[in-house]
Amino acid sequence: MLEIKNLYASVDGKDILKGVNLSVGAGEVHAIMGPNGSGKSTLSYVLAGRAGYEVTSGEIRFNGIDLTELTADARAAAGVFLAFQYPIEVPGVTTTTFLKTAMNAQRRTRGEPELDAGQVLKLMRAKAKELNVSDDMLRRPVNVGFSGGEKKRAEILQMALLEPKLAILDETDSGLDIDALKVVADGVNALRAPDRAMLVITHYQRLLDYIVPDHIHVLAGGRIVRSGGKELALELERTGYADIEAAA
Amino acid sequence: MSYSPQAAAFDAAMVPARNAGLSWLEARRQSERERFHTLGIPNRRMEQWRWTDLKPLNDLEFQAAENSDSAPADFGVARFEIIDGVAGVAQSFGAVRVMPLAVALAQAPALLEKHFGFPVESAAGLGALNVALSVDGALVHVPADTNAQQLVHLDFSNQGKRASCHSRSLIVVESNASLTLVETHTGAADCQYFAHPGFDIVLGEGAKLTHIRLEQEGASAIHIADARISVGANAHYESVALSTGARLARNDIGLRFTGSGASARLCSTYLALDHRHVDTTSLIDHLVPDCQSEQVVKGVVADHGRGVFQGKIIVRPGAQKTNARQLTKALVLSEQAEIDHKPELEIYADDVSCTHGATAGDLDEQALFYLESRGIPRAAARLMLVRAFLTDVLDQISDERVRDYLELALEKELSRLGGMPS
Numbered sequence: 088m089l090e091i092k093n094l095y096a097s098v099d100g101k102d103i104l105k106g107v108n109l110s111v112g113a114g115e116v117h118a119i120m121g122p123n124g125s126g127k128s129t130l131s132y133v134l135a136g137r138a139g140y141e142v143t144s145g146e147i148r149f150n151g152i153d154l155t156e157l158t159a160d161a162r163a164a165a166g167v168f169l170a171f172q173y174p175i176e177v178p179g180v181t182t183t184t185f186l187k188t189a190m191n192a193q194r195r196t197r198g199e200p201e202l203d204a205g206q207v208l209k210l211m212r213a214k215a216k217e218l219n220v221s222d223d224m225l226r227r228p229v230n231v232g233f234s235g236g237e238k239k240r241a242e243i244l245q246m247a248l249l250e251p252k253l254a255i256l257d258e259t260d261s262g263l264d265i266d267a268l269k270v271v272a273d274g275v276n277a278l279r280a281p282d283r284a285m286l287v288i289t290h291y292q293r294l295l296d297y298i299v300p301d302h303i304h305v306l307a308g309g310r311i312v313r314s315g316g317k318e319l320a321l322e323l324e325r326t327g328y329a330d331i332e333a334a335a
Numbered sequence: 336m337s338y339s340p341q342a343a344a345f346d347a348a349m350v351p352a353r354n355a356g357l358s359w360l361e362a363r364r365q366s367e368r369e370r371f372h373t374l375g376i377p378n379r380r381m382e383q384w385r386w387t388d389l390k391p392l393n394d395l396e397f398q399a400a401e402n403s404d405s406a407p408a409d410f411g412v413a414r415f416e417i418i419d420g421v422a423g424v425a426q427s428f429g430a431v432r433v434m435p436l437a438v439a440l441a442q443a444p445a446l447l448e449k450h451f452g453f454p455v456e457s458a459a460g461l462g463a464l465n466v467a468l469s470v471d472g473a474l475v476h477v478p479a480d481t482n483a484q485q486l487v488h489l490d491f492s493n494q495g496k497r498a499s500c501h502s503r504s505l506i507v508v509e510s511n512a513s514l515t516l517v518e519t520h521t522g523a524a525d526c527q528y529f530a531h532p533g534f535d536i537v538l539g540e541g542a543k544l545t546h547i548r549l550e551q552e553g554a555s556a557i558h559i560a561d562a563r564i565s566v567g568a569n570a571h572y573e574s575v576a577l578s579t580g581a582r583l584a585r586n587d588i589g590l591r592f593t594g595s596g597a598s599a600r601l602c603s604t605y606l607a608l609d610h611r612h613v614d615t616t617s618l619i620d621h622l623v624p625d626c627q628s629e630q631v632v633k634g635v636v637a638d639h640g641r642g643v644f645q646g647k648i649i650v651r652p653g654a655q656k657t658n659a660r661q662l663t664k665a666l667v668l669s670e671q672a673e674i675d676h677k678p679e680l681e682i683y684a685d686d687v688s689c690t691h692g693a694t695a696g697d698l699d700e701q702a703l704f705y706l707e708s709r710g711i712p713r714a715a716a717r718l719m720l721v722r723a724f725l726t727d728v729l730d731q732i733s734d735e736r737v738r739d740y741l742e743l744a745l746e747k748e749l750s751r752l753g754g755m756p757s
């Protein structure tokens with residue numbers, strides 16, 4: 088589903104990714120671990136198409152298409168979703184309006200019929216209930232005044248409604264206590280599906296106790312330096328990243 | 336003494352104002368006329384006008400509009416029309432009386448003598464001109480202890496029959512009375528005209544006025560408004576204003592607290608596209624102790640648009656326990672657009688709390704990416720954020736009909752932002 092080949096990317100003229108190779112199949116959950124500054128967030132932004140994150144060489148193919156050719160919104164419509172490490176507050180736009188606009192914008196891009204307000208609300212309420220997102224949160228402006236846990240739950244709600252093919256979770260565990268983490272992880276696990284891939288980016292092994300990956304990759308110095316099964320996380324928890332960084 | 340050629344031109348254009356045989360009125364108009372001659376048309380060498388050039392007023396090429404293409408701003412509330420500066424017929428809405436100035440001079444001369452067109456420090460030369468020249472306008476009177484259930488709508492429509500429309504209206508909300516007043520200004524699209532409405536607004540003790548204002552003049556119009564507001568003890572004045580029309584719009588606001596325990600909240604917002612110039616200049620004068628004022632001005636400038644906000648707050652000696660807040664925010668969406676902010680605090684009392692803040696910048700790049708990453712195309716995402724920035728102010732209007740009407744006016748202007756650069 089996702090093929091990244093020899094990817095180089097820079098931010099403000101500074102090379103961050105230096106030859107990333109990664110292959111993620113449909114239905115698989117891959118974790119990207121690594122020390123701070125290794126390029127984990129950069130990789131997520133490059134995949135989502137954030138302005139200023141420039142691919143200097145290499146390729147990203149997503150279901151056969153060249154992702155780098157698409158704008159961020161077109162990537163979203165093609166099925167890429169990024170759950171932000173720090174979800175952005177959007178004053179003046181209610182969560183409901185935001186989600187309705189996003190769902191219909193994607194449908195429009197894909198040439199599908201749009202949903203009316205009633206249909207959107209019905210879907211939203213059903214998914215919100217599963218994720219313990221209150222009606223009040225839906226009425227409030229996007230992420231404004233939300234607690235850390237509420238913001239992460241709202242991200243997963245967005246993901247559940249937008250039904251992406253590739254979900255990238257950037258440090259989804261940051262700022263969450265164990266109870267909030269369980270709610271979020273349950274939400275993510277519920278979205279695991281044979282036609283959906285997930286890329287879970289995390290610094291710590293803790294999240295992977297709850298979202299158990301099929302594969303783990305270690306990113307250091309802008310490239311993947313080790314890959315393995317889920318047991319790799321436990322090893323890293325013991326040894327830390329020092330050896331890996333030294334090797335990179 | 337300066338007597339500019341422009342001032343002379345205005346003088347020549349003067350028609351004898353209807354003074355209804357009232358000597359005080361004749362004297363007041365005469366003294367304001369003299370004051371105007373002394374002050375002249377404001378120019379950019381004056382501190383209060385350094386960012387707003389009135390040269391377009393001098394260059395105004397008036398041609399009467401053949402057809403009025405401005406639809407009345409009707410949203411189903413008690414409406415009083417002032418067409419090309421000429422007021423409609425007297426009406427009563429319950430205990431609330433609305434009448435043209437000429438009728439008011441006959442029926443309520445004492446009220447007018449007390450409040451009409453008193454010179455205040457904030458009023459510049461044009462304010463004086465307005466008092467001298469305004470032959471018509473409206474009187475809105477809410478008697479004491481009356482809670483006006485009905486909204487009153489003053490509908491100023493400039494249909495392009497006159498080059499300049501000077502009107503002056505008096506709004507009096509007597510003690511413990513309340514009113515919601517809506518003021519709209521619309522006009523012929525392709526006609527150059529000068530709309531010059533003046534307002535004296537008086538709140539008695541414990542009175543409450545909610546004042547909503549829409550300036551949606553024709554695109555070639557010059558709109559200069561002069562509002563002098565006096566807020567009595569324990570009274571509350573609240574305003575929400577939106578400006579989307581006129582190539583040059585200036586709203587001069589002078590608000591004075593005349594009795595303690597009063598409060599005021601002034602919110603305004605504007606969108607300046609093309610070469611539009613929008614200026615909000617205010618003086619909030621805390622003359623007495625224990626009053627609160629809050630002011631929020633939010634604007635969006637794009638293309639070659641320009642936004643000016645000059646907000647002065649004076650806390651006079653003895654006006655202790657004053658609480659004054661002021662905030663101005665602007666979105667600058669193009670390189671050629673410009674914002675000028677000048678907050679000014681003059682404080683002569685020591686036990687007060689005064690704050691002001693100003694920000695100006697482009698849309699938040701992070702927020703834009705957030706919207707795009709959810710599938711919203713960049714242009715739509717920008718529009719969504721601009722709309723959110725501006726409607727925030729309009730959301731404070733509690734009457735749905737009025738709020739919808741203003742939102743529609745904003746939406747109409749926002750739709751022209753479509754070709755916004757990414």
